[in-house]
Amino acid sequence: MTIQLAAFYVCAVVLIGAALRVITTRNAVHAALWLVLAFFTAACLWLLLYAEFLAAALVMVYVGAVMVLFLFVVMMLDINFDKLREGIWRHLPLAGGIGALMALEMALVLGSREFGVDGPRSPGAPPAGHSNTKELGRLLYTDYVFPFELAAVILLVAIVAAIALTLRRRKETRYQDPAEQLAATKANRLKIVKDAPAREAPATPEGGGE
Amino acid sequence: MTQWIGAAQDMLQGWFGPVWGTHAWSLAKSLAGIVAVLVPLLLTVLYYQLVERWVIGWIQVRKGPNRVGWKGVMQPIADAIKLLMKERIVPTGASKGLFFLAPIIAVAPALGVWAVVPFAPGWVIADVDAGLLVVLALSSMGVYGIIIAGWASNSKYAFLGAMRSAAQVVAYEIAMGFALVGAIMAGQSLNLTEIVMRQDGRYGFLEWFWLPLLPFFVVYFIAGLAETNRHPFDVAEGESELVAGFHVEYSGMTFAVFFLAEYANMILVSTVASLLFLGGWLSPFPAAWGLLGAPGIGWLAVKIAFFMFLFLWVRASFPRYRYDQIMRLGWKVFIPVTLVWIAVTGVMMLEPLASTAPFSIWFGK
Numbered sequence: 001m002t003i004q005l006a007a008f009y010v011c012a013v014v015l016i017g018a019a020l021r022v023i024t025t026r027n028a029v030h031a032a033l034w035l036v037l038a039f040f041t042a043a044c045l046w047l048l049l050y051a052e053f054l055a056a057a058l059v060m061v062y063v064g065a066v067m068v069l070f071l072f073v074v075m076m077l078d079i080n081f082d083k084l085r086e087g088i089w090r091h092l093p094l095a096g097g098i099g100a101l102m103a104l105e106m107a108l109v110l111g112s113r114e115f116g117v118d119g120p121r122s123p124g125a126p127p128a129g130h131s132n133t134k135e136l137g138r139l140l141y142t143d144y145v146f147p148f149e150l151a152a153v154i155l156l157v158a159i160v161a162a163i164a165l166t167l168r169r170r171k172e173t174r175y176q177d178p179a180e181q182l183a184a185t186k187a188n189r190l191k192i193v194k195d196a197p198a199r200e201a202p203a204t205p206e207g208g209g210e
Numbered sequence: 211m212t213q214w215i216g217a218a219q220d221m222l223q224g225w226f227g228p229v230w231g232t233h234a235w236s237l238a239k240s241l242a243g244i245v246a247v248l249v250p251l252l253l254t255v256l257y258y259q260l261v262e263r264w265v266i267g268w269i270q271v272r273k274g275p276n277r278v279g280w281k282g283v284m285q286p287i288a289d290a291i292k293l294l295m296k297e298r299i300v301p302t303g304a305s306k307g308l309f310f311l312a313p314i315i316a317v318a319p320a321l322g323v324w325a326v327v328p329f330a331p332g333w334v335i336a337d338v339d340a341g342l343l344v345v346l347a348l349s350s351m352g353v354y355g356i357i358i359a360g361w362a363s364n365s366k367y368a369f370l371g372a373m374r375s376a377a378q379v380v381a382y383e384i385a386m387g388f389a390l391v392g393a394i395m396a397g398q399s400l401n402l403t404e405i406v407m408r409q410d411g412r413y414g415f416l417e418w419f420w421l422p423l424l425p426f427f428v429v430y431f432i433a434g435l436a437e438t439n440r441h442p443f444d445v446a447e448g449e450s451e452l453v454a455g456f457h458v459e460y461s462g463m464t465f466a467v468f469f470l471a472e473y474a475n476m477i478l479v480s481t482v483a484s485l486l487f488l489g490g491w492l493s494p495f496p497a498a499w500g501l502l503g504a505p506g507i508g509w510l511a512v513k514i515a516f517f518m519f520l521f522l523w524v525r526a527s528f529p530r531y532r533y534d535q536i537m538r539l540g541w542k543v544f545i546p547v548t549l550v551w552i553a554v555t556g557v558m559m560l561e562p563l564a565s566t567a568p569f570s571i572w573f574g575k
Contacts (some may be wrong), residue, residue, distance in 0.1 A: 065383065074363050132340070
């Protein structure tokens, strides 16, 4: 058994264990943290396939950004977990049916000729000087440029739609315009008024002071 | 030097046989590299903290620590011993496992990133092809330490600090990523060594990327301040309103580990900025100047020290940003600036411009 194979089995066990804990743990924050571990371990598996760009991108995008926002939301939720579990038996048939359907779909894909165990395997160690990132970039911007650009446009539309749906100007909120604040000068804020003293200033004793 | 390394390799292979000997050799080599990087790093962290107090004292016209040892040089040792002796307190109702996991998660990426940071050609533990991406990915993990610490402490102050930090880090990571995209474009590689070597040339410091990528350089450093939760963006700690923010419930060594992670991250931001924008180990003078013009790790140390001083200078000089202004600066100023400059960099790298006078210095290679 090579060290790579041992690393694969360790990562695989950790990944499956973490994924199971995501759905079995009772605390939503713990579940999100287990999901972080699952993502990170999946990135380790990709590293074993010499896909270092994908592995780093997975950690950067999902672990570094998406899950941080997830945690941000989940931590602020105030969920009554007993209430969540109330209807479990009533919903079990439907949920079980959907679960079985998903398992069947996965079995179909994995069992087919293209994706079966005889299908694609690890490409093996790349030759020295081979750049995974460069190869990926070449493919994305030549052979797959239209699907890639299409995906980018769809994402952009989704961003615009999400902002358009949630952005509303609330009337009771007060806004500050930093440009206006910066433009403020002494001349338009301060007025010096000359006023004659109401009475004579008292004479200060010699050498005194405060 | 190379003879000794070869002799060590032969010795290990003699002990463990040809198959396991190779593994033992790579393990020993990696361990030696890790020790060679982490020991100076931890010493720097220890004394950076003392230098910080001296520098801020000097800027505020007062004396810094000057009692322990000669002129106070033993102060960090005394502080470390004090922190080691202190009791670790776990708040009531805290999520105990996560409470102790948080400092570990904060410090592990802060130290792990150094595996891909080169200090001179070939002086790197793991010369990863996508090195810069690894730096970005691992340093984005550090925020989990802060979030988990805030949540697991079961304290409102800590929790507010964690929320602020999460929003702030996500906001500034985008601008930071775009700034790095500019450096990747100009360096035409994700490998840190290659990006540095692309800044080599006849004109010394004019060849470095700080000049064509000046907006990225500025944005990267300011985003680095925000990512490490340093002044003037340290609202995650915010002494005046949140006591100490996310680590308010931590004491003794658990607090010290957060401290260590923060300072290691500051040194990392300084190092990456030196490598990407100030030519890393390259000399600022033309190569014809003999010893002054020769590249070396000393130049990198000088540049890192400059950025580390900048961290302290900024801390002593600027008032803390208001939270909504931090968000405005991140989303509405930095991201548009970097997006525009990515397009400008692309135009500068296009052919008619790339080989004409000023641009050929950086992009004509």
